[in-house]
Amino acid sequence: MKKPLWYEKLERWVEGDSPALPEPLAHVENPEPVKEEEAPVQHGPSLLRSAGGTAMNRLTTAFGILCCAIFALLMLTTVAYLPRFGDADNAPENETSRRYIEQGLEEVGATNLVTNIILVYRGFDTYGESCVLFLGATAVIMLLEADRKNTSQKDRLALRRSDALDEEERNQILGHITTVLMPVIFLYGLYILCNGHLSPGGGFAGGSILGGALILCENAFGARRVQSFFNHKVYHIIKVGALILYAVLICYTIYVGANGLPNLIPLGTPGSILSAGIILPINVAVGLEVACTMYAFYTYFGRGDL
Amino acid sequence: MILEILAAVLIGLGLICCCIAMFGVYRMDYVLTRIHAAAIIDTLGTLLIFAGMILLRGLGWASAKILLILAFQWLTSPVSTHRISKVEILSNPDYDKHCEVE
Amino acid sequence: MAAIETLLLLGLIVCAVAANFTRNLLPTIIIYAAFGTMLSVIWILLKAPDLAITEAAVGVGIDTILFLLALRSMHHLDGTGDGK
Numbered sequence: 001m002k003k004p005l006w007y008e009k010l011e012r013w014v015e016g017d018s019p020a021l022p023e024p025l026a027h028v029e030n031p032e033p034v035k036e037e038e039a040p041v042q043h044g045p046s047l048l049r050s051a052g053g054t055a056m057n058r059l060t061t062a063f064g065i066l067c068c069a070i071f072a073l074l075m076l077t078t079v080a081y082l083p084r085f086g087d088a089d090n091a092p093e094n095e096t097s098r099r100y101i102e103q104g105l106e107e108v109g110a111t112n113l114v115t116n117i118i119l120v121y122r123g124f125d126t127y128g129e130s131c132v133l134f135l136g137a138t139a140v141i142m143l144l145e146a147d148r149k150n151t152s153q154k155d156r157l158a159l160r161r162s163d164a165l166d167e168e169e170r171n172q173i174l175g176h177i178t179t180v181l182m183p184v185i186f187l188y189g190l191y192i193l194c195n196g197h198l199s200p201g202g203g204f205a206g207g208s209i210l211g212g213a214l215i216l217c218e219n220a221f222g223a224r225r226v227q228s229f230f231n232h233k234v235y236h237i238i239k240v241g242a243l244i245l246y247a248v249l250i251c252y253t254i255y256v257g258a259n260g261l262p263n264l265i266p267l268g269t270p271g272s273i274l275s276a277g278i279i280l281p282i283n284v285a286v287g288l289e290v291a292c293t294m295y296a297f298y299t300y301f302g303r304g305d306l
Numbered sequence: 307m308i309l310e311i312l313a314a315v316l317i318g319l320g321l322i323c324c325c326i327a328m329f330g331v332y333r334m335d336y337v338l339t340r341i342h343a344a345a346i347i348d349t350l351g352t353l354l355i356f357a358g359m360i361l362l363r364g365l366g367w368a369s370a371k372i373l374l375i376l377a378f379q380w381l382t383s384p385v386s387t388h389r390i391s392k393v394e395i396l397s398n399p400d401y402d403k404h405c406e407v408e
Numbered sequence: 409m410a411a412i413e414t415l416l417l418l419g420l421i422v423c424a425v426a427a428n429f430t431r432n433l434l435p436t437i438i439i440y441a442a443f444g445t446m447l448s449v450i451w452i453l454l455k456a457p458d459l460a461i462t463e464a465a466v467g468v469g470i471d472t473i474l475f476l477l478a479l480r481s482m483h484h485l486d487g488t489g490d491g492k
Contacts, residue, residue, distance in 0.1 A: 200457035
């Protein structure tokens with residue numbers, strides 16, 4: 001079957017090849033067919049690489065497109081049955097959201113209503129998300145930690161060689177720019193983290209900015225410099241401590257709210273930084289959790305160690 | 307009035323720069339030359355467009371924020387361009403077949 | 409403003425379709441990052457800045473890094489001398 005010209009052009013443009021080169025398309029069908037028996041590790045990638053090559057792959061592609069089309073059709077049908085935007089008796093107009101909007105400021109104390117809802121009214125769900133992050137990082141550590149059982153001598157040599165190459169090529173430009181920018185990025189992350197109850201942002205956004213800053217630090221100064229202040233001990237303390245802090249606070253809120261007891265934590269004046277009771281510590285806990293998880297994902301995916 | 311015309315001219319020049327860079331990325335055929343084309347957007351294109359936006363809004367907090375964004379862009383984007391080209395040179399032993407590198 | 413929104417939505421659709429038509433996984437990741445960028449601008453236009461910040465930080469920044477690392481640990485990045 002001959003593909004139409006526009007499709008070929010689109011495909012080549014998407015591939016990143018030059019549109020001016022008239023090279024044939026079918027040249028990476030099976031890059032190393034001989035090596036596949038002796039190196040089973042190469043099998044998965046080469047299967048992924050030549051999608052659309054053989055008949056089986058074409059069938060898989062067709063099946064995938066069919067699944068996507070059916071799913072898109074289902075979603076569009078659902079959209080057709082949604083209530084009209086702005087109707088008086090829509091689901092968002094019921095008493096729950098009215099209570100969130102009208103009394104959220106007095107009951108919880110944060111001027112950012114979204115934070116009120118996700119951290120206190122629906123705090124249990126967000127606690128579940130934090131647990132998911134914790135479990136994800138734990139699973140990554142269990143699977144990818146490079147200890148004596150799952151690394152060979154070759155892997156260790158390759159890692160050491162790449163480390164030596166990094167040290168040798170330790171980049172002056174990146175180092176200087178990172179020295180200039182690192183405090184600003186950390187400050188921005190902390191601002192978003194600590195102002196989650198006053199302005200947009202909060203734990204997840206600020207934590208991922210902090211994690212990205214740690215990743216940049218690791219890239220610019222090398223893993224050893226980061227390990228000097230962020231080693232296994234610090235990592236485990238922060239991670240478990242943040243989760244326990246969150247769990248205690250959310251248990252307290254649920255207990256107080258369910259039994260109708262008075263809230264002992266002062267709410268403060270709305271709009272100041274030390275207001276909104278438990279939201280600020282919860283935001284800090286979530287942010288630390290997310291930052292640790294992101295950095296752990298990065299290092300364990302890359303080197304298999306913190 | 308004059309300020310608005312000036313701002314429009316600046317933003318138009320910036321957009322022309324972005325178009326030239328896009329065309330360059332589409333036209334060139336090797337990583338280093340493509341990066342050379344794409345870096346125009348991050349430096350000259352943003353400078354011209356942001357200058358036009360500052361002229362439109364006048365001096366104030368908004369223009370201060372725009373200047374901060376410009377500073378951040380100018381600090382980070384050349385570094386990332388430099389890193390990408392460095393990786394290409396380190397990993398591709400025959401890079402000078404495609405283009406002349408001093 | 410409506411024109412910008414329409415353009416961004418069209419860009420989302422184009423990115424989502426184009427990500428399926430690549431034979432290499434690296435362009436898919438880059439297209440996904442472009443998708444996330446446009447999505448975060450759309451969140452801002454829809455008055456959801458919380459989501460926009462999170463999408464820009466997680467969906468564009470960290471996800472791209474993690475996907476690239478996963479590709480590298482699969483020895484799937486061509487031309488980097490990594491799989492040898």
